[in-house]
Amino acid sequence: MGEGVFGVVKSAKDKGNGKRVAIKEIQQQIDTQEQIELIENEIEVMQNLKHPNIVELYESFAGKDMFYLVMEFVDGCELFELILEFGSFTIEDSSAVLSQVLHGVEYMHAHGMAHRDLKPENLLVDFSQLIVKIADFGSAKVFSPTDMMNNFVGSPTYIAPEILLRKPYDQSVDMWSIGVIAYIMFCGFPPFDDRLTTEEMFLQIISGKYEFPSPEWDLVPLHCVEFVKDTLRVNPKERATATMLLEKHGWLRSSPQYGKKRRLNQQGGRTTNEATAQLHQQFSQRLQQHHLQRKATFQKFKSIRNFSL
Missing domain, CATH: 3.30.200.20 (Phosphorylase Kinase; domain 1)
Known part of the structure; x- marks a missing residue:
């Protein structure tokens, strides 16, 4: 796998x-x-x-x-694979993904745990349940408010400035990563130029210098731009938390079960179909189409592999 x-x-x-x-x-x-x-x-x-x-x-x-x-077992694929196929996402699709990631991260942080390597490759989209799941906790860490972390971990495109500067840090590094993921979903490319050398890209990240270039961002709503700005703040104390984002950005609250789900998340509870309700019909159809295409490609590959002279 x-x-x-x-x-x-x-x-x-x-x-x-x-x-x-x-x-x-x-x-x-x-x-x-x-x-x-x-x-x-x-x-x-x-x-x-x-x-x-x-x-x-x-x-x-x-x-x-x-x-x-x-x-x-997650019957689906990485969010990274969908980004490669779709390019940029619609606002509805972005909301369906980001709201679920934020709920997962909110729960994780409330229980004193930081992921420290959030990226599209570590976000799995389950086709059978239509749910987004956070995976790969190889860099995760249990933390406490009085015990800052200092390990140099993460992936270059998504790493927070304070980690690059070797400063003690907390769970807010996850929120920076979510900001980078959101930026990519909105326009199809990262905020910090990964075509540069790693050192040059790290300098961009440390300075927090990024833009919303035309024409890719011309039709992206202002509230999506604000979401990115809320997360990509160099000062971690000014960076929005998952709870703050879910409360501030109404476009993430697409489900009538939102209030119920928020209470369950805060209490550590769960319901059978709570995340399914978050996904929009358009996104569901695109995922199902993508799933069928992947199955057809696999069957074609299988038949070629089994062919013998």
């Missing part, structure tokens, strides 16, 4: 109930203590997160040469 820094993710089936699961295999021969701590953090964080917009960890165990993380 995928491959990461320390191992691979494979699809499997639970013999007990026949349910499909995803198993992350991590090599035990890890070189540094820091890498070991990252794996331990991933397990600790996921064990304490139960939310419809977060991939659930069912169990973890060690084998002879591997650690195994048995997780919820």
Whole structure:
């Protein structure tokens, strides 16, 4: 299903109930203590997160040469793949995705956990349930208000300025990443030019210099521009929290169940179809069409692979 820094993710089936699961295999021969701590953090964080917009960890165990993380199977693809196909998103589609990501992050932060590597590759869109789920907690960390973090983690395009400056930081680094993701969804390219050298791009991020160029941003509503500005603030103390964004930006509150869902999120509860109600019909249709196209491509590849002379 995928491959990461320390191992691979494979699809499997639970013999007990026949349910499909995803198993992350991590090599035990890890070189540094820091890498070991990252794996331990991933397990600790996921064990304490139960939310419809977060991939659930069912169990973890060690084998002879591997650690195994048995997780919820997501029948879909990365948000990154949809960005490559769609380019920029409609405001309705963006709202459907961002509102769910914000609900997941709000819950995570309320429970003292920071992801620290939010990006489209780590946001999974489940076609069967039409739900967006936050995944890959390899860089996640448990935090407290009095204990700032200082590890240098994250992905270049989405990393917050304070991490680049090697300053102590808190969970607000996740909100910066959400701002970058939102910017990309609105226009189809990142706010900080990834065609530059890494050093030059990092200087842009540290200075917080970005633009809303024409013609890509000409038709993007002002409230979407404000959303980006609320999150891409160099000073983390001025950066909006997930709760602030959900309360301020009414265009994210597309569902009549919004109020009920907000209360459940704050209490750590969940309902069966709460996230499904957030998705717009247009987005659902596009996802289903994309799913059918991916299945057709897979079947074509399978037939070619099985062809023999």
